[in-house]
Amino acid sequence: MDEKIEEFSEKTLNCILRETVDAMENSKTQIFDIYEGARSEVEHIQMDIKEVKEKVYEVIEKVDRLEVEEQAAKQKLVRVSRNFKSYTESDIQNCYEAVKDVQIRLAIAREQEEHLRHRRDTLEIRLRKLAATVEKSKHLVVKIGVVLGYLSSQINAVVTQIEMLNQDKMLGVQVIKAQETERLRVSREIHDGPAQTIANLIYQSSICERMIDIDSDEAKAGLQEIRRQIRHCLGEVRRIIFDLRPMSLDDLGLVATVDQFLGKLKTRGNLSVAFNVEGIEVKINQYVEVSIFRIIQEALNNIYRHAESPSAELRLIYGKEYMSVVIKDIGKGFLVDQPHDNEEQNGCFGLMGMKERAAIIHGQLLIDSKPGCGTEIRLLVPLSEVCESDIK
Ligand SMILES: Nc1ncnc2c1ncn2[C@@H]1O[C@H](COP(=O)(O)OP(=O)(O)OP(=O)(O)O)[C@@H](O)[C@H]1O
Ligand SMILES: [Mg+2]
Structure with missing residues (x-):
């Protein structure tokens, strides 16, 4: 009202x-x-x-x-x-x-x-x-x-x-909606993945417990299965954690984390990404690094989901004053300034989120795309404002 x-x-x-x-x-x-x-x-x-x-x-x-x-x-x-x-x-x-x-x-x-x-x-x-x-x-x-x-x-x-x-x-x-959607996605992933597996493991371990005195070989095989499932479950949990916040960003830096993400992308489908780093990687403030990583992640996910492109190119260029990221595909392209088909139902927060993140880190994001002509995304981030050494 x-x-x-x-x-x-x-x-x-x-x-x-x-x-x-x-x-x-x-x-x-x-x-x-x-x-x-x-x-x-x-x-x-x-x-x-x-x-x-x-x-x-x-x-x-x-x-x-x-x-x-x-x-x-x-x-x-x-x-x-x-x-x-x-x-x-x-x-x-x-x-x-x-x-x-x-x-x-x-x-x-x-x-x-x-x-x-x-x-x-x-x-x-x-x-x-x-x-x-x-x-x-x-x-x-x-x-x-x-x-x-x-x-x-x-x-x-x-x-x-x-x-x-x-x-x-x-x-x-929209931000609140996006947060809620993300929380829903994570809770579903935990519920359908690790939570189901753990519930199953509890049930299987109680069977093993009973089998130890009756048939030790069967119990041993049961334990081996439980170990296999725990390993799988751990993998799932690590993937969810990576999606939430890649720890490797703090430990290994942006290049290694991007590399890790490309490895995971490879296992999902047959998109081949040529990854190149030019210049020497400098340590950037972690919030800025997360933003750059999220922009790369969203751009590559979009290529994987929408572009129908057999290959893509990702370049990280470290200059003196700026670092730039170029993500390019040779897929179907789209009209950048037009509302997208599933905007009503799904929200289409990807591109909007990329722009928001770029603005927060004082960067410039240029999206160049036309139907039938592929897509090129360029991100330019001033290093003077975001270098780790500048932020106490
Ligand atoms: N590389 C690309 N090639 C072709 N079309 C693209 C590409 N990137 C984005 N699009 C188009 O732009 C639309 C909007 O993308 P955006 O990332 O904002 O939303 P989405 O991917 O559909 O949903 P989500 O909110 O989950 O990211 C997509 O639905 C798609 O039609
Ligand atoms: Mg998207």
Whole structure:
């Protein structure tokens, strides 16, 4: 129940954060649209002002021309009126009409000039206000961009953190499952192997005990059988111990332990492994050595179980600063980044465990495989961090 609530809140939180980032991105776009709109309005007004100014100049010129024309018509009227004897009444009337006509046109032109000046002033006031809005929204876009960038990265970091925590949680569960599976396997092996044999031996030894007085030869043969079975049982127990923790790692080192493991692998099937050691073996911290051994063990087990390869190659290369391990087969290969067939049922912890172990010992693990092209696994471990002498 608790887990469900936790899962729900994690999902909801993730969702809310993602939606917040999206909403912020949207607002940023909207503000940018406002800025763009205001900017294009400014451009239009600037064009209108230019047009109105040109018209104002034209009207001013027209007014000037009409004023000159009015002066000329008035002077003519005065002249004609003074010499009314030389002119007819209709001449005087025409001059009078001409003055009136030019005055009407002048009045219209002045009216137009006034109107255009007013329009120009209004447009200029609007332009100043809009230019201020453009400037402000430009600043706002930049500022919001910076703030959003910061917030988005923070939120992304939080989301990534949540995802990592979820992964860690999943990994923790998988590790516990893997531990339980391993314990189950070991308990089954002890139960089906040595425990059965010992129970059988107790039964056989009590028969021998009874047979000693009745038929000593039969009892002797029984004891020999018991010894054979104890030897077999000891072999089983040693194999289980080796699987749990190869003691030879501490006593004989990595190369000898790998050699021992290859010997056991040989008895299981017909996979032939060419084993080469390059450079001089150095003693490495035991936990690191166990990890390297487990990675080799898993890689070779995988070749044995999945690769369908007749042979494999194992190289341990001891350099000055690094040691590397190369495990190569010429088998069927697989798609490294794809989930594997039996992942659902069996867990497929092998490759994951190899990666985890490599990371713990500060190593790098590269898995190179393609269907039909075999598999090559390379492990690189820095010796400076893991040499025995460095660890007190
Ligand atoms: N050398 C290889 N050649 C071909 N396929 C491989 C090889 N190594 C791994 N695989 C494929 O990758 C899968 C995953 O391997 P992994 O070791 O993680 O799981 P597993 O071996 O199936 O199970 P276990 O958890 O017991 O190791 C295998 O099931 C197999 O399909
Ligand atoms: Mg495996």
